[in-house]
Amino acid sequence: MKKLIMIFMLVIFAGVLTACGASGNEEGQASNEKETTSKEKKVLVMGTSADYPPFEFVQTSQGEDIIGFDIDLANAIAEKLDYEIEIKDIDFSGLIPALQSNKIDFVLSSMTPTEERKENVDFSQIYYEANHMIVSPTESNIGKIEELEGKTVGVQLASIQADKAEEIKENVDITIESRNRIPELVQEMKAGRFDAAIIEDTVAKGYLDKNEDLTGFVIENAEEAGTAAAFPKNSELVEEFDQAITELKESGELEEMIKKWFDSEESQ
Structure with missing residues (x-):
């Protein structure tokens, strides 16, 4: 009888140890999952007005995605800075209010950094000029x-x-x-x-x-109207985007995007 009781207790003890080990594995797995999640790229919400080819537009014959020069530029910047981009199509007049209400993280929509706009939002360096x-x-x-x-x-x-x-x-x-x-x-x-x-x-x-x-x-003698990315006031993204835009200029990648969208059939 004593032997049977001892065997029974050993079986129970082994079961407890197994359960503890399984629990530890589950906790370890959960910890690993959290670590993986924390390493996922941060998503930036970009506002644009998709009615402005070749900067941003929808070519319905090719699908419903927004395409264009600004979209390519945004993706190139995001890749350099290790971000993901989510695009929101907003009427142009609503872009700055969307920034001010923190509904979006930045604007890339052929926006000119006028003095009036600078009172409400911050801008990156100029990335394109037009008339x-x-x-x-x-x-x-x-x-x-x-x-x-x-x-x-x-x-x-x-x-x-x-x-x-x-x-x-x-x-x-x-x-x-x-x-x-x-x-x-x-x-x-x-x-x-x-x-x-x-x-x-x-x-x-x-x-x-x-x-x-x-x-x-x-328009004769018109000053060139440069375009830049816009951000909420005091956004840390301004410096990051400036660095990425400078790198894209120096590497020639920005010039290639300009040629793609302004000197090819894709811009039509």
């Missing part, structure tokens, strides 16, 4: 700013082109109308409701190539 273009129906024969007298001119809401229109209005009597998206400006011209629109030249080129009934000219 303003007056676009109009070919039959209108508008070939210079003075010929906008008495005309209705469309601009994208909250864009640098809207500021340019206000500047023109100081010397030429024009009516300024705003729309959220560039395609809306084009449609308004085609419908005869706008006499002209002010659009960034690299973006306008794509529309002119597709629409023979539209023409345009670059």
Whole structure:
């Protein structure tokens, strides 16, 4: 009887040890899982207005993904900084408010760092420069700013082109109308409701190539409108993005992206 009791106790003790070992393994496994999770790349939420080819747009014939120069640039920066990017399509006028309310981490949407915008957000260094273009129906024969007298001119809401229109209005009597998206400006011209629109030249080129009934000219002596990434005030990302953009410039990768999107059929 004593032998049986001893054997029974040994069996129970062995079972307890086995259970403890299993528990330890589970804890170790959980610890490893946590460590793996902590090593996953941080996700940055990027805001953009996907109506601005070749910077950011959706080419429906190829799918629903947002593509373009700014998207390639964002992915290249993220790869250098070891981030993942999640993209949100937001009307251009809503991008800065989204930054201010921390709904997004940064903006890459061909945004010009004007003094007014700098009061509300911080910017990276300039990564691309372009000019303003007056676009109009070919039959209108508008070939210079003075010929906008008495005309209705469309601009994208909250864009640098809207500021340019206000500047023109100081010397030429024009009516300024705003729309959220560039395609809306084009449609308004085609419908005869706008006499002209002010659009960034690299973006306008794509529309002119597709629409023979539209023409345009670059505003003479216009200052180049540089574009930069935007961030909430005092964001640590500014310095990181500046470093990555500098590296992309020095390596020639940024120039390759520019050639891809502005000198090829992909930009159309």
